[in-house]
Amino acid sequence: MFQQSLFLTLARRIAAMGVLSLAALAPAQAAEKPLRIGVIPSVANAATELAIAEARKAGLDVQLVEFSDWVLPNIAVADGSVDANFFQHEPFLQLFNARRGANLTPIAYGYSTTIGLFSKKLKKGEPLPDGATIAVPNDPVNTGRALLLLESIGLIKLKPGVAHQATLQDVTANPKRLKFVQIEGSQSARTFDDVTASVTYTTFAKQAGLNEKDGLAFDNIDPANVRRYAIRWVTRADNAQDPRLLKFIAIYQQSAEVKAKLRSLYGDLITFPW
Numbered sequence: 575m576f577q578q579s580l581f582l583t584l585a586r587r588i589a590a591m592g593v594l595s596l597a598a599l600a601p602a603q604a605a606e607k608p609l610r611i612g613v614i615p616s617v618a619n620a621a622t623e624l625a626i627a628e629a630r631k632a633g634l635d636v637q638l639v640e641f642s643d644w645v646l647p648n649i650a651v652a653d654g655s656v657d658a659n660f661f662q663h664e665p666f667l668q669l670f671n672a673r674r675g676a677n678l679t680p681i682a683y684g685y686s687t688t689i690g691l692f693s694k695k696l697k698k699g700e701p702l703p704d705g706a707t708i709a710v711p712n713d714p715v716n717t718g719r720a721l722l723l724l725e726s727i728g729l730i731k732l733k734p735g736v737a738h739q740a741t742l743q744d745v746t747a748n749p750k751r752l753k754f755v756q757i758e759g760s761q762s763a764r765t766f767d768d769v770t771a772s773v774t775y776t777t778f779a780k781q782a783g784l785n786e787k788d789g790l791a792f793d794n795i796d797p798a799n800v801r802r803y804a805i806r807w808v809t810r811a812d813n814a815q816d817p818r819l820l821k822f823i824a825i826y827q828q829s830a831e832v833k834a835k836l837r838s839l840y841g842d843l844i845t846f847p848w
Contacts, residue, residue: 621685628831649674677811693788726791730748
C-alpha cells in the first residue's frame with residue numbers, strides 16, 4: 575500500500591510538472607505566432623517585404639497572405655484568418671463595412687498614390703478616338719473615382735453633386751461616345767490589350783508593363799484626395815492595439831528602404847501622409 579501510495583504521489587507530481595511546463599510554454603508559443611497581413615497582388619508588396627525583413631531582424635515574424643480580389647482580404651480580417659490587411663483606401667473600407675455589417679477599423683496610413691488613365695495603344699498627348707473603349711473598376715467607390723477623373727479632363731459630364739458615388743448611370747454627356755467596360759479592379763492589368771485605355775491604379779499599369787509616366791491623366795491633383803485615397807492599415811476593432819501590428823507599422827513607416835523602394839516604383843506619383 576505504501577509503495578502504491580508513493581507511486582501515485584510521484585505520478586501526480588510529474589503530471590503537475592507537465593501542466594506547468596505546458597503553461598510556461600504557451601506564452602512563448604503565442605509570442606512566436608506570425609503576424610499575418612492580407613494583401614492583393616501589387617508591385618508595392620516589394621516595399622512591404624523590405625519591412626518584413628527589417629521586422630525579422632527585430633524578432634518579429636510577419637507573413638503576407640495574398641488574395642486575388644478586393645473583398646477577400648476584408649473577410650479574412652473579419653473572421654480572424656489574418657490579423658490585418660494593407661491594400662485599400664478608406665472610402666472602399668466604409669462601403670465594405672456598410673454592406674457587410676462589419677466593423678473593420680483603419681489604424682494607420684500607408685502610402686498614397688493616384689489612379690490614372692493608361693493605354694498601351696495611345697501615347698501621352700494623343701486624343702482618345704471617338705468610340706474608344708474605356709475600362710473602369712467595377713466596385714462602386716473606384717467606379718466613382720474613375721468617372722470623376724474622366725470628367726476632370728473633359729471626356730464626360732456627370733450629374734451635379736454625385737462626387738465619388740458616381741455611377742455609369744450618372745453620365746449626362748459623352749460627346750466622344752466612349753464605351754465603358756466595368757472590370758474587377760485587381761484584374762485590370764490583364765485587360766489593356768482588349769481596351770483603348772483603362773482607368774486604374776499605377777500599380778496595375780506597371781504590372782501590364784507600363785511606366786508611371788505613361789499615364790494620360792491622373793487624379794491626385796486635389797490635396798484632399800491624398801488622405802482620402804491613401805492605402806490604410808486595417809484590422810478588427812478588438813485588435814487595434816495588437817503590439818505586433820503596431821510595431822510592424824512603425825517599422826514600415828520609419829524605414830528609409832521602404833520609402834526609397836516605393837519612390838522607385840511610383841516616382842512623383844506617391845506621397846506619405848503619416
